[in-house]
Amino acid sequence: MPEKIPALDGAAPALGDMEGAAFRKAGHEMVDWIAQYLDGVEGYPVLSRVRPGEIRDALPPSAPETGESFEEILADIERVIVPGITHWNHPGFFAYFAISGSGPGILAEFLCAAFNAQGMLWRTSPAVTELEEVALGWLRRLVRLPDTYEGVIYDTASIATLHALAAARQEAVPRVREHGLAGRPDIPTLRVYCSDHAHSSVDKAIIMLGLGLNSLERIEVDEQFRMRPDLLAEAISRDRLHGITPLAVVATVGTTAVTSVDPVAAIADICDREQLWLHVDAAYAGAAAMVPGFEATVDGCDRAASFVVNPHKWLFTPFDLSAFYCRRMDRVREAFSVTPSYLQTPNSEPVRNLMDTGVQLGRRFRALKLWMVLRHFGAEGMRRRLAEHIRLAALFASWVDASETFERLAPVPFSVVCFRACPPGLQGEEPTLDDLNRRLLDDVNATGDVFLSHTSLDGRFALRLAVGHIRTTERHVARAWELLEKRLAASWS
Amino acid sequence: MPEKIPALDGAAPALGDMEGAAFRKAGHEMVDWIAQYLDGVEGYPVLSRVRPGEIRDALPPSAPETGESFEEILADIERVIVPGITHWNHPGFFAYFAISGSGPGILAEFLCAAFNAQGMLWRTSPAVTELEEVALGWLRRLVRLPDTYEGVIYDTASIATLHALAAARQEAVPRVREHGLAGRPDIPTLRVYCSDHAHSSVDKAIIMLGLGLNSLERIEVDEQFRMRPDLLAEAISRDRLHGITPLAVVATVGTTAVTSVDPVAAIADICDREQLWLHVDAAYAGAAAMVPGFEATVDGCDRAASFVVNPHKWLFTPFDLSAFYCRRMDRVREAFSVTPSYLQTPNSEPVRNLMDTGVQLGRRFRALKLWMVLRHFGAEGMRRRLAEHIRLAALFASWVDASETFERLAPVPFSVVCFRACPPGLQGEEPTLDDLNRRLLDDVNATGDVFLSHTSLDGRFALRLAVGHIRTTERHVARAWELLEKRLAASWS
Numbered sequence: 001m002p003e004k005i006p007a008l009d010g011a012a013p014a015l016g017d018m019e020g021a022a023f024r025k026a027g028h029e030m031v032d033w034i035a036q037y038l039d040g041v042e043g044y045p046v047l048s049r050v051r052p053g054e055i056r057d058a059l060p061p062s063a064p065e066t067g068e069s070f071e072e073i074l075a076d077i078e079r080v081i082v083p084g085i086t087h088w089n090h091p092g093f094f095a096y097f098a099i100s101g102s103g104p105g106i107l108a109e110f111l112c113a114a115f116n117a118q119g120m121l122w123r124t125s126p127a128v129t130e131l132e133e134v135a136l137g138w139l140r141r142l143v144r145l146p147d148t149y150e151g152v153i154y155d156t157a158s159i160a161t162l163h164a165l166a167a168a169r170q171e172a173v174p175r176v177r178e179h180g181l182a183g184r185p186d187i188p189t190l191r192v193y194c195s196d197h198a199h200s201s202v203d204k205a206i207i208m209l210g211l212g213l214n215s216l217e218r219i220e221v222d223e224q225f226r227m228r229p230d231l232l233a234e235a236i237s238r239d240r241l242h243g244i245t246p247l248a249v250v251a252t253v254g255t256t257a258v259t260s261v262d263p264v265a266a267i268a269d270i271c272d273r274e275q276l277w278l279h280v281d282a283a284y285a286g287a288a289a290m291v292p293g294f295e296a297t298v299d300g301c302d303r304a305a306s307f308v309v310n311p312h313k314w315l316f317t318p319f320d321l322s323a324f325y326c327r328r329m330d331r332v333r334e335a336f337s338v339t340p341s342y343l344q345t346p347n348s349e350p351v352r353n354l355m356d357t358g359v360q361l362g363r364r365f366r367a368l369k370l371w372m373v374l375r376h377f378g379a380e381g382m383r384r385r386l387a388e389h390i391r392l393a394a395l396f397a398s399w400v401d402a403s404e405t406f407e408r409l410a411p412v413p414f415s416v417v418c419f420r421a422c423p424p425g426l427q428g429e430e431p432t433l434d435d436l437n438r439r440l441l442d443d444v445n446a447t448g449d450v451f452l453s454h455t456s457l458d459g460r461f462a463l464r465l466a467v468g469h470i471r472t473t474e475r476h477v478a479r480a481w482e483l484l485e486k487r488l489a490a491s492w493s
Numbered sequence: 494m495p496e497k498i499p500a501l502d503g504a505a506p507a508l509g510d511m512e513g514a515a516f517r518k519a520g521h522e523m524v525d526w527i528a529q530y531l532d533g534v535e536g537y538p539v540l541s542r543v544r545p546g547e548i549r550d551a552l553p554p555s556a557p558e559t560g561e562s563f564e565e566i567l568a569d570i571e572r573v574i575v576p577g578i579t580h581w582n583h584p585g586f587f588a589y590f591a592i593s594g595s596g597p598g599i600l601a602e603f604l605c606a607a608f609n610a611q612g613m614l615w616r617t618s619p620a621v622t623e624l625e626e627v628a629l630g631w632l633r634r635l636v637r638l639p640d641t642y643e644g645v646i647y648d649t650a651s652i653a654t655l656h657a658l659a660a661a662r663q664e665a666v667p668r669v670r671e672h673g674l675a676g677r678p679d680i681p682t683l684r685v686y687c688s689d690h691a692h693s694s695v696d697k698a699i700i701m702l703g704l705g706l707n708s709l710e711r712i713e714v715d716e717q718f719r720m721r722p723d724l725l726a727e728a729i730s731r732d733r734l735h736g737i738t739p740l741a742v743v744a745t746v747g748t749t750a751v752t753s754v755d756p757v758a759a760i761a762d763i764c765d766r767e768q769l770w771l772h773v774d775a776a777y778a779g780a781a782a783m784v785p786g787f788e789a790t791v792d793g794c795d796r797a798a799s800f801v802v803n804p805h806k807w808l809f810t811p812f813d814l815s816a817f818y819c820r821r822m823d824r825v826r827e828a829f830s831v832t833p834s835y836l837q838t839p840n841s842e843p844v845r846n847l848m849d850t851g852v853q854l855g856r857r858f859r860a861l862k863l864w865m866v867l868r869h870f871g872a873e874g875m876r877r878r879l880a881e882h883i884r885l886a887a888l889f890a891s892w893v894d895a896s897e898t899f900e901r902l903a904p905v906p907f908s909v910v911c912f913r914a915c916p917p918g919l920q921g922e923e924p925t926l927d928d929l930n931r932r933l934l935d936d937v938n939a940t941g942d943v944f945l946s947h948t949s950l951d952g953r954f955a956l957r958l959a960v961g962h963i964r965t966t967e968r969h970v971a972r973a974w975e976l977l978e979k980r981l982a983a984s985w986s
Binding site: 015016017018020022023024026027030031032033034035037038039046047050052053054055056061062063064065066067068070072077081082083084085086088089095096099100101102103104105106107108109110111112113114115116117118122123124125126127130133134135138139141142155156158159161166169173175176177178179180181182183184185187188189190199200201202203205206207208209210211212213214215256284303312316318319320336338339340341342343344350351357359360361362364368369372374375376377378379380381384385388399417435453454455457464470471473489 | 543
C-alpha cells in the first residue's frame with residue numbers, strides 16, 4: 001500500500017461524529033427536556049407572541065467558527081426558539097386542522113433520523129420500501145379502501161395531488177412525457193374540476209403541471225358546501241361542446257373550511273361515464289372512515305383512481321407523512337420513472353424502487369412513524385380517539401346552537417365547527433358582524449389559552465374550531481367556549 | 494353551559510397521548526438503543542442481506558386491534574427492521590453519495606418531531622420561518638454566495654430544481670400561471686439545457702412542468718465530463734433559428750457520476766447574453782466551497798438565478814434538507830402564491846409565509862437540524878471534516894493510480910473516485926472488463942464491510958467510491974482497497 005498522503009494541515013484534528021458518551025448524555029437530556037415540555041405545554045401561550053424579526057435578530061448573522069456545547073445550544077432553544085413556537089402540541093390548539101404528533105411518533109422520528117436510511121432504491125434499505133408497503137396496507141384497511149390500491153408515502157397532500165393530476169395527464173395526453181404541452185396544435189385546452197371548497201393544493205398542482213389556473217373549473221357547492229354533481233355534469237358537457245378536453249375531477253372528503261364531503265359516488269358515476277381520472281382528497285377526513293358509524297365517509301372512494309389521506313393530520317403521526325393510494329400507479333411510473341446508470345440495479349431484484357413513483361428521488365423512512373403509532377395505540381385506540389374528537393366537536397356545536405349570541409354557519413360532519421358571534425340586534429349587519437368576529441378572534445387568541453382560526457363562508461367571516469389534538473379534552477373545549485362567551489360579553493356589554 | 498353529551502360508548506376509555514412517565518422511560522431506552530447502534534454499526538453488514546419480500550412477509554397484514562408495548566415494538570425493530578436496513582451510518586458506506594447524519598442532527602430531528610411545528614405561515618410558528626432564514630444565511634456565507642440570494646428549505650434537490658425551472662417558465666412564458674402551455678398557438682416549443690452528466694431530477698422536472706423530455710437538450714461534456722460551453726452556445730443558436738425558445742440552463746457543480754464541475758462562469762456569460770435562467774445544481778459539491786483551496790468550486794455561481802446545495806448530502810444533516818437559493822424568489826411566489834380565505838393573515842404582519850414559496854403548503858421545522866449541526870461542529874469543524882474526506886479520496890485515487898491492476902476513469906475533484914479493475918492483458922477487452930468489474934463489485938459488497946456503487950462512463954462499467962460519511966477514516970478506505978485487491982486477485986489468479 002502506498003504511503004499516507006499527509007492531512008491538509010499538520011495537526012491531527014478531532015474528526016468524526018460527536019462521541020458516543022456525549023451523544024448519550026445529550027440524548028438523555030433531550031428526552032427529559034422534551035418530556036417536561038410536553039407535560040408542561042399548557043403553560044405556554046398557544047400562539048407565539050414574538051414580533052416579526054425578533055428571532056432572526058436574536059441570533060448571529062454567521063455560523064460560529066468553532067463548535068459550541070450542547071448546553072449552549074439547548075439554552076438558546078429555550079431562550080430564543082421556544083418563544084417563537086406556536087404550540088401545535090397545546091391542547092388548546094384549535095386552528096386549521098389541530099394536528100398533533102404523539103409519543104410513539106416522536107420516538108419513531110428520532111429513530112428514523114438515527115438510521116438516516118434513504119429509500120430511493122429497494123436495496124438502499126429494503127426495510128424502507130417494505131415497511132412502507134406494510135404500514136400503508138394497514139392504513140388502507142382501516143380507511144376501507146380495497147387492496148387494488150397501491151400506496152406510496154409522500155411528504156404532503158400537495159405533492160400527492162400533484163402526482164395524481166400528473167398521472168391523469170399522462171393517461172389523457174398522448175406522449176406528454178416526451179412532447180409536453182407547449183407548441184402542440186394536437187393538444188386542446190384541458191380542464192380539471194373541483195368544488196369551490198377544494199384545497200389550494202389543486203390550484204398549485206394545476207400551475208406546476210403547465211395546465212394554467214384557467215383550466216381549473218370550480219364547481220358550485222350545495223347549501224352544505226358539497227360539490228353539486230349536476231353542475232359538474234353540465235360543466236363537462238359544456239366544455240366538450242366548446243372543444244375543451246376534460247382531464248380529471250378532484251373530489252374532497254373533508255374540505256378545509258367546513259369539512260364537507262363531496263358526493264363521491266355520484267361524481268364517480270360521472271367520471272366513469274366520461275372516462276375521467278377521479279382523485280379524492282381525503283387528507284383530513286379519510287381517517288374518520290375507521291370510526292364506527294362513519295363508514296359512509298368514504299362511500300364511492302373505492303371507485304376513485306387515486307386517494308390521499310394524511311396520517312400527519314388526524315392520526316397522531318408527526319408531520320410530514322401523506323399516504324397516496326392509486327389504482328393506476330403504473331401511470332405515475334410511466335410518467336416519472338427515470339433510471340440513470342448510477343442507479344441501475346440487478347434485474348435479479350424483482351422489487352419496487354420508490355424513486356420510480358414520483359419526482360422526488362430521495363425518500364425518508366417515514367413509514368416507521370406510522371407503523372409505530374398504529375402499533376402503540378392499536379386500531380381500537382385510534383378509533384376511540386377520533387370518536388372522542390367527533391364527540392367534543394358535537395358538544396361544542398351544541399353549545400353554539402343553544403346560545404342566543406352565537407350561531408353555527410355549517411354542518412359539523414366530523415370535528416370542525418364553523419360559527420360566529422351574532423348578538424341580538426346585529427342580525428343582517430354583515431360588515432359589523434365581520435368586524436366583531438375578527439376582533440373577538442384576536443381577543444380570544446391573545447389570551448394564550450386557545451388558538452382558533454377563521455374562514456370565509458358565503459362572504460361572512462367565520463370562526464373555526466377544529467378538534468383533533470391527541471391531548472385535547474372536554475376541559476379545553478369548554479375553556480374555548482367560556483373565553484368566547486366572556487370576551488364577547490365584555491366587548492358587547 | 495349545556496350538559497355533557499355522553500361518550501360514544503358507555504365506558505370511560507383511556508385517551509390522550511402515551512403517559513409522560515412512559516414517554517420518558519421509552520425515550521431513555523431509545524437513546525441507549527440508538528447510541529449502542531451508532532457505536533456498534535460496524536458490526537452490521539453495510540448492504541442489507543434480506544431477500545425481496547422478507548420484511549413484508551414477517552409482519553402481519555393488518556394493524557393490531559389493541560395497542561402494544563414499547564418493548565414489543567422495539568423487539569420487532571431489532572428482529573425485523575434492522576436486518577432490512579442498508580446502513581448509511583456504516584463508515585464503510587461508499588455508495589452513491591456517502592451521506593450521513595450526525596449526533597446533533599439526530600437530536601435536532603427528535604426535537605423537531607416533538608415540537609411538530611408546521612411552518613406554512615409565519616404565525617404558525619415564527620421560529621420555523623426565521624430560523625430558516627438564519628440557518629440559510631449561515632450556510633450561504635459558508636458556500637460563498639452573495640446576500641442577494643433569498644433562501645428556502647425544500648425536502649430534496651429534485652423539488653428545488655423543479656421550482657427553479659418553474660420560476661424560469663414563469664419568467665419566460667407570458668401568463669403561464671393563468672393560461673398554462675396547452676392549446677396556445679402563441680407558445681413555441683421551449684428548451685432547457687444541461688450536460689450529459691446532469692442529474693435525472695432535471696428530466697423529472699421537465700416532465701412535471703409539461704415541457705416534455707424532448708425539450709431537454711443534453712449538451713456533450715469534455716474529456717473531464719464538464720459541459721462544453723461552445724456546444725451550449727451552438728445549441729441555443731440552432732434552436733433559435735428553428736423557432737424554439739430557450740428557457741433555462743442547468744449547470745452542475747459536482748455531477749452525480751464523477752463530481753465534475755461545469756464551467757459555470759462561461760455558462761453564465763451565455764445565459765446573460767441570451768437572457769436565460771441559470772440554475773446551478775450544487776447539491777453535492779456546493780459544500781466544498783467552504784474548504785480552503787476549494788473556493789473556486791463556486792466560481793460564477795454568484796451569477797446564477799438559482800442555486801441548490803443539500804446539507805443532507807455532505808453536511809452531516811439527517812435526510813431531508815435541501816437549501817434552495819434564488820435571486821428571483823419573486824418569480825417563485827408569482828407562480829405559486831395562492832392564499833385561500835382560511836389562510837389569510839392580518840396585513841399588519843409584514844412577514845414571509847413559507848407556503849408562498851412553492852407547491853408544498855406544509856413545512857417541517859427542518860432549519861433546526863442545520864442550525865444545530867453548524868453550531869455543534871462550527872464552521873471550522875465542518876471544513877476540517879470535508880477536507881479530510883477530500884484527502885481520503887485523493888489517497889484512494891493514489892492507490893488506484895499506483896496499481897497495475899486498477900485504473901482510474903475520471904478526475905477526482907472532491908471526494909468521489911471512479912475507477913475499475915483492468916488487469917494486465919485485458920486492456921481493451923471491454924465486455925470482459927465490464928463483467929469482471931460487475932462481479933468484483935458484488936463480491937466486495939457481499940463481504941458486508943463496504944458498499945460501493947457503480948456508474949457507466951463512456952460506456953464502461955465503472956466502480957465508484959464516494960467518501961462523505963462523518964465516521965469514515967483512513968482505516969475504512971484502506972479496507973475497501975484491500976478488499977478490492979484481494980478479491981480481484983482471488984478471481985483473477
